[in-house]
Amino acid sequence: MPLSQSSVAAASAAWVWIPDNATVVDDAGYCLVRFPDYFDHQLDVVAFRPHGPLGDAVDAVLERARAFGLPKVRWQVRLYDPPGLVAELEARGGALESMLDVLASDLSGGTASLPSLPPPSVEVTVRWATDVQTQRDGSAVGVAAFGGALPPEDRLEQEADRDAATVPAGRGGMVVAYADGEPAGSGGVMMADGVARLWGGAVVPAARGRGIYRAVLAERLSYAVTHGASMALVKGKIDTSGPILRRAGFTAFGQEPNYDVPL
Missing domain, CATH: 3.40.630 (Aminopeptidase)
Structure with missing residues (x-):
């Protein structure tokens, strides 16, 4: 539907x-x-x-x-x-x-709903961040892409413990993509009432244009379908991830601007 x-x-x-x-x-x-x-x-x-x-x-x-x-x-x-x-x-x-x-994709058809995405142009492996090192690698990708700093070590441990529980339970977590053994991309998925909320999709600047974002997307969509999602929802920047998501079959249902307001 x-x-x-x-x-x-x-x-x-x-x-x-x-x-x-x-x-x-x-x-x-x-x-x-x-x-x-x-x-x-x-x-x-x-x-x-x-x-x-x-x-x-x-x-x-x-x-x-x-x-x-x-x-x-x-x-x-x-x-x-x-x-x-x-x-x-x-x-x-x-x-x-x-x-x-604001983009969404209909997953109600199960595996038949999954898009056929071109493979990356480099060898890519993906891992769920259920241990501290993978959690650290995924966070480092986010810092390289968006700014900020790495969380403190105790926070990384907490997030790894959380994902170690939520990923096998079907509630979601973060996935990290490695190219040539180095962390190159990351992104998360959170399951809520049949909706797979895709968050934080990022690729380090030096690795862009090689299909790594698609690999992270494919892993999260496969996870979403496996765990019963009927919709994938994501908010993608109009000039970066947005075009990739549209080519992957997502439809835009509106736009949400972020404003920085001085205090």
Whole structure:
């Protein structure tokens, strides 16, 4: 069955990722997340539920965000956010950081739904990050692609332990691709109510253009189908992963801009 705009929008709205070591301010009108310092950005508005005039609601979020003492907040403008939000953010000095395609693929046909992807142009092996070294390798790929720093060693151990439990249980985890024995790509999948949420797909700059992203994608989609997903959902940058995902059969159902707003 083809995916509908409403089903994808609902799945996207339900996807709010907050790490368990973050500080959360969950107000009636918004949700602010202060990420650990090793993330590539520290403060996000991950949900916005305004009451009353839109401009006043935006100002209330920014006033609370200033209490963290950081120079800016990243505001994720979601598909369901009110019209006019982007204009309000730009009026307060907000600058577009990235534009994401909200993409989905119908997996309800099981293995027959999986795309036939061209193989990488180099020898690639993939491993799930169920041990500390693989977890460290996958995190290093993310740092090379997105910025930030490696998590501390105790956090890597916790994440490896988590994936060692969740991957075999069908709840997801991170996969790492190696080219010529070196970590070259990584990406995660989280299973929720029949939806495979694909996150963090990345390839180190020196290894791009060799099909490594496709190898990471194929592994995650195969895992998703094996564990009963009927939809794959991903938010991909329009100028990097977005085109690859479209060629792999994903359909775009809208766009979500990220704005950096000065505090």
